[in-house]
Amino acid sequence: MALILVTGASTGLGRDTANALADGGHDVVIHVRNRARLTGADGTARWKDVVIGDLAELDEIHDVARQARRFGRFDAVIHNAGTMRSPEAGIVNTVAPYMLTVLMDKPGTLIYLSSAMHRSGSTDLRRLGTGTASYSDSKLWVTTLALAVASRWEGTSSHAVDPGWVPTRMGGAGAPDDLAAGHQTQVWLATHHDVRPGTGGYWHHRQVQTPHPASQDEDFQDRLIRALESHTGVPLV
Template sequence: MALILVTGASSGLGYNTAKALADDGHDVVTHVRDRARLTGAEDTARWKGVLTGDLADLEQVREIARQAGEFGHFDAAIHNAGTMRAPEAGTVNAVTPYLLTALLDKPARLIYLSSSMHRTGSTDLRRLAAGTATYDDSKLWVTTLALAFTSRWEGTSSHAVDPGWVPTRMGGPGAPDDLTAGHETQVWLATHHEATPSTGGYWYHRQMQPPHPACRDEEFQARLIRTLETHTGVPLA
């Protein structure tokens, strides 16, 4: 049994991921922006705990990290939360996953939600401070972040996952990919040991895919982390 954090778990992929993990017997701590989104008794009873806060507000992200710390050391953290809205996309999709990772006691497994749209993102990191990052930019950056962590902390695995274009509130009802397959890779990476490679993968439906070349560029990885450290005021240990 593992202790696992899932962000953005009030609905869609995050909820399905958290539910699948809980149904498998794991202790799941979920994050939601507003506790009122948990409308049924079973929505709270099935979780080990619920963290609340707005991931677009970095002060609230710090408070979410404090709440998470009360549960001890996580075996895995799944950074699922995301938005396509500008200007929040850069913060929610890239800055917040960095900040939570930097503030938490390092989980053994880190999993970050990416998108195939990361391949059309920009490496111009000035967009982050300017608040002009697009969804594509943010997903390029978080994918780079996921792959950068593979060489920074011994004993911690880190992966990026493209869940596909699935019919969630963000994806829309006409999205063509399978909703169930959209969360299965995250659950697998968080709880199993047979993934190859064991760290540094970019996954789509449990199959390795080539990410944008910038994601594996060590110079860009370092530049991204320096930018995030400056932006948040929190250095990466």
């Protein structure tokens, strides 16, 4: 049985991921933006606990990390929360995963939700500071973050996952990919120890793919980490 945190778990892929993990007998802590997001007949009964906070606000990201630290070291953290809206995309999709990664105890496994759209993202990190990052930018950056952490944190596995374009509220009803398959890679990575590569993978439907070259470039990884440290005042150590 593993202790696992899933962010953005009120609906969509996050809720599907949390449900699958709970059904597998794991202790699941879910994150939701606000208490009103806790809907459905099951309420909070199936979760070990709930942490609450708006990941578009730096102060609330700090508070979510504080709440999560009460549980000690997680076996896995799944950074699922995301938005396609600007200007929140850069903060929710990149800054929040970075801050939670740094401010919480190092888990056994880190999983960051990416997207095939990361391939059209920009390496212009000035967009981070100006709040002009697009969804594609933010997904390139969080993919880069996942691979940067993989090379820096011995003892913690770090992966990025493209769940596909699935028919969630964010993906839209016409999205062509399989919703049922959208959460399965995250669940598998969080609960299996025989994954190859053991860290630094970019995954789609449990298959390793080659991400945007910038995400694997050590110079760009360094620039991204420095930009995130400067933006948040929180160093990656």
